[in-house]
Amino acid sequence: MSKTPLVLALLTLIGPLTATIPDASAQGRVRGHAVVHGVDGGRAAATRAAGRGERGAYVRGRNVLSDGQGNAAGRSGAYAVGADGGTAQRQGSFYRNADGSAGRQGSASIDGAKGGGLNTSGSIARNANGDVSGSRSTSATGANGNTYNGSTTVQNGVVTHTRACTNAAGEAIACRGR
Known part of the structure; x- marks a missing residue:
């Protein structure tokens, strides 16, 4: 299936939505959603939201x-920024194929204001x-400078987890929790 007509139609519909994101001095929120159905049963959908208030802003x-x-x-x-300057962001993607295969990936980060x-x-x-x-x-x-580094993997039904913690001087310390 050619995705170009669906993508172009979707961009045409959501273009005005991006222009409605409030400027830095505005208070409030805006949301938008668009769906385009293709003749072959395909569908493209987009959702956008943004807001700003006393506690910060997000998009x-x-x-x-x-x-x-079936694909x-x-x-x-x-992305969000708190009134105190801390920020958080996340991104992710997924796929599902007609043969039953599927996957997901994602990442997130937080930078504390303090x-x-x-x-x-x-x-x-x-x-x-x-x-x-x-x-x-x-x-x-x-x-306080203490760090945690952990990794979890699953392969053939076997889950493996490793972790290490250090203090601000880089010395190994016990990790709390399980």
Whole structure:
């Protein structure tokens, strides 16, 4: 299926939505959603939202495209900034194929206004036979300088997790939790 007509129609519909995002001095929120149906059963959809208020501002969006044959794919993302200056963002994507295979990947990060932060990313996939594999890695730093680095993988039904923690001087310390 040619996705070009669907994508062009979708862009035509959502173009005005992006122009309605409030400027820096505005207070409030705006949302928009558009769907285009193709003659072959495919569909393209887009959602956008943005807002600003006393506690900060955000913008987020999502696109999904399907072809009417059981295949679909999409992407999403968001960004927020707090009134105190901290920021957070995330992004992700997914796919699903007619043969039963599917997958998802995503990442997120946080930068605290008073120090500290977090980065995480991962993916998981299922093949047409139903076998699942994936991984996630996370690193975090507290405002006091302590760090956590962890990794989780799943392969052939076996889950493995490793982690390490350090203090602000880089010395190994015990990780709390499980």
